[in-house]
Amino acid sequence: MKQYLNHTIGILLVLPLLVFFFYKSIFSVNPFEGTYAITQSLKSLQVELHRDILRYRNNQIRQYDTINQTTKLISELNKDLVVPVEHNKQLDISGNIIRLKKSFQDQAELVEDFKTNNSVLQNSLFYYSRVHTELDTVGLSGLYENVSVDELGRLSTLILEYTRKPEPHIAQKIYPILDNLNSEQSSELRTLINHSLIIIERLPLIDRIIRQFNSLDIEKQLDDLVTAFKDHQATLDQQSRIYNSLLFFCSLYLLGYISYMIIILKQNRNILVAANKQLTREVDERTRTEQTLYRLVEETSHISERDYIFNILHALHKSLNIRYAYISLVTDPESHVATMLGVLDNSEYHSDIQYRLGHTPCEEVLRTNRLVHNRDLQNYFAGWHNTHLSRAESYIGITLRDEKSKVIGVLAIADDKPIKNTNLAENILSLAASRASTEIARHIALRDSERYHTGLELIDNWLLQLIASADDIDKFHENISKAAREIGNANMALVPLMEKSGEYYTFVAASGHKSQRLIGTRLPVGDGCLCGWSMQNRQNVRIDDVNKDSRSRRQLTNQYDVKTAYITPIYLNNEVYGAITVFRDKTPFDEIDEQLINQFAQRIQLAITNLQLINVIAAEKERAQVTLHSIADAVITTNVDGKIEYMNEVAQSLTGWPFTKVLNEPVQTVFRIIDRDTREPMQNLIETCMDESTPINKSIILLIDNSGNEKTIECSISPIISKAGKSEGVVIVFHDLSKRRYTDNILLHRANHRNNRR
């Protein structure tokens, strides 16, 4: 490209020159051409004018029309004569023209002066002519009586002489004669004298005008101008010749350059065509490969993971024409262990092969993200013995990443000979990798999800067993430890319980790795054990290597050959109740494990709380019933609708209604009371009590029992108010005044107390 740029600049540099020379040689016009023509016309007019002026002077012409016409033409041409912009300083044509124009103006004035003076002179000459005629015809005596003919003759002779040669000494001779004549007082003589004087004065004046006219020397100026024009024309011609030759050479150069360019372009074109062909071939190959790959992957994407992996590897094998291809799953690069999800050796396929990462190209890939090794692989990775890639010489591998860019595996191809087009192979591998990593990440997620749900089911099952064993607290704890071990998929599970003081804890249950001997061990919180730390700080703890954790107690963990741990505390009524502790030999606990164990701990918490509550409620209820049954006053309770909920024995005997019959009947049915004096029914007392939420005490009212007998009673109706302040019914306490008792207040108090508890 740079080459073309240079050529373009080469041509572009020459082109303006070419145009310039062309313009100069073809369009070169003498800027004075118009002026030259005007000058020529002026020249001929000027000659004419000069000639005419002299003719007038010599009285050969007697009218001024021709001279006026010439002068007018000259003046018009003079107006057209433009002072040109000077191109060549040496010529100074402008200066000449300016001088010339000025001369023409001067000349025009001189011509006017000449005409005026000449006409006067001519007039005077006519006069002398007439004098002569009159002398001849009329005779001297008639006109100039007192002038002698000699005198007049002398005067005319002198005038004649003066007209020939207007010199002062002749004029000096004339003046005395005129003085003599002047002495005479004749008007004719005065006229004669005047005309003589005019001739004497005007002749030299006219000659002076003509001398001035000549001194302007316009013809000479015009000649000079013409010469200057011709010189300039000659210069221009010469320049034109030079530009012509320059134009010729320039054209020649350009022609040569263009021919050269054409040759170069032709050569370059051939190169380009070849390169283009090559490129087209490569593009074709690549497109074909990619299409193959895509087709293979797309066609098979719906089938299972294993087949999916196989298909990716198979597609790579087919499209790149290489021998080996494999996908490895690396869940934890720290563990130095990877799993080959699938490995293809030509058509031979193996899956799920675990191998150590140490000194393998796979490890190199994980470290550098991408590895391209095109020969001598075996020598480079000397400590590497892999049966599945035994003959690999070249290798390309890239990491697989999930959507959070976390490394999840390696996709690699290898061959027993160098790979031809590594760029292409790399690109294709990238395409396959993006596809494979998506799939693998999806499968991992699916597997996690399945594991979680299985874990939840496990938890449910174990809870049922736990509840069943709730009576026996030791069995209950043991089940917890077993359940934790199973749910956490752990090698060992411990259940420590916190003492109330919060200073010691005791292992109440253990499972796995002969850990039963730990049961009963009582340890102080803060002695460096992980369980204690977790319970004390109320934090979940996940540890990938207990031996390296500062909070752990080395002796304990060493004894039981465990490495990873997870601990979550169990709370009860906001107090730390205990903890669930699980250990594994190698595999670290992941998020799923964490979630499951947390879930389990919460469920246990709930279960324990529920069990304790159930116990408390049952005990209270029993106690209340016993109390109500055992008191001596009659007691009826209703719900919020005024339906009977409960009657004790005394109430049944006083009203004469069996409880079983009137349960959920309106209380008015049973408790019929009237005023002893007015015998008005007083059932509205219950409604009033409910509406106003205030207790009502009445003494000496009549109760009508089931059989219609009237009994004098004293009664107290109190609303039952829930904790939330809502009316939930009434409690009616009454007794037969004839068997007066004094336990009213106590009973009422108890009833209220019961309601509060509930």
Added chain:
Amino acid sequence: MITNLAKFGLLFAILDCASSYAFAEERILPVLDEPIQPIPFDSSLDPAKVALGEALFNDPRLSKNNSLSCASCHILEAGGDDNMTIGTTINGVPHVINTPTVFNARYNFRQHWNGAAESLPEQVDLVLRNHMEAGSNWNELLTKLSQDAVLVSSFNEIYAEGLTRENYLDALNTFERSLITPNSRFDQYLLGNKAAITEDEKKGYERFKEYGCISCHQGINIGGNLFQKFGLFYDYFAERGNITTADYGRINVTNKESDLHVFKVPGLRNVEVTAPYLHDGQAETLQEAVDIMGKTQLGKTISEADIELLVMFLKTLTGEYMGQSLAAKGHTIAGANHGSDTSAKQGSTDDESSLASSGGNGS
């Protein structure tokens, strides 16, 4: 003595010999044509332009208040002037100078008494902008005229650019160039018709040449081709008194001391019908004018007999316009015009007319 006289007589026949320093060969063939030339026939003028120019010539919109056209002062029927001592102005106030005739003005080398205008278009321009004459300007005039659809279309027919200053001047100039008066009796005589003028008139022409009038009044227009001082031998203005700016003459144009009282020599064609005479119109008859000219310009009192001869010659210079002699027509129209125009000048006009006619009868 006789020898002396003979030498003196020879003086003018071979005057060219006196100048020994130029054109030897020209001396052998002296040109002795008459100094007066007949009016040449000119057929080069475009009739359409002439017609349009005539319309403009008669158009009073030329002046600011639409009162005066060219024809108001240059009355063709009255000899191309206004036959008044001093011209009139747009305000009705008298002008400062006598109106020259427009006939044959094309043969004048300058226009105006003082030669202020180099050409006819320039003269129009000066008149248009003169506050005493048209008192207008180009913008105003063209605006006025452009509202006249008929006139504008006439212009458009003739000129590509339509109504413009240049075209206005061109049309008017063309018309003015058509204002020539050929076929005067003297022209016929010059063209070979010996019987066209009487013996007395021939004598008058001889006097015209002898007295030296011919030294200024020559050429086609019998004058109009040079400047001359008025009062070469005699101070006209001292006697007349009451000197005005116009009397200063060409000095008003050139500011040259030598141009004081210098005027363009007027042409003498149709002089019969252009009374009164001189730049101030002080000479009411040709006789008076000839007398004054003799005194002032020739330094001679011309005898009455010679004046009559000269006047007779001058009357042969009256030519024809549109095939009709200006002499016959000029009197009637001039009289009518004066009757309706200026009552103040009535008397003198009548006198002029009678004088002019009596002069004519006399010949």
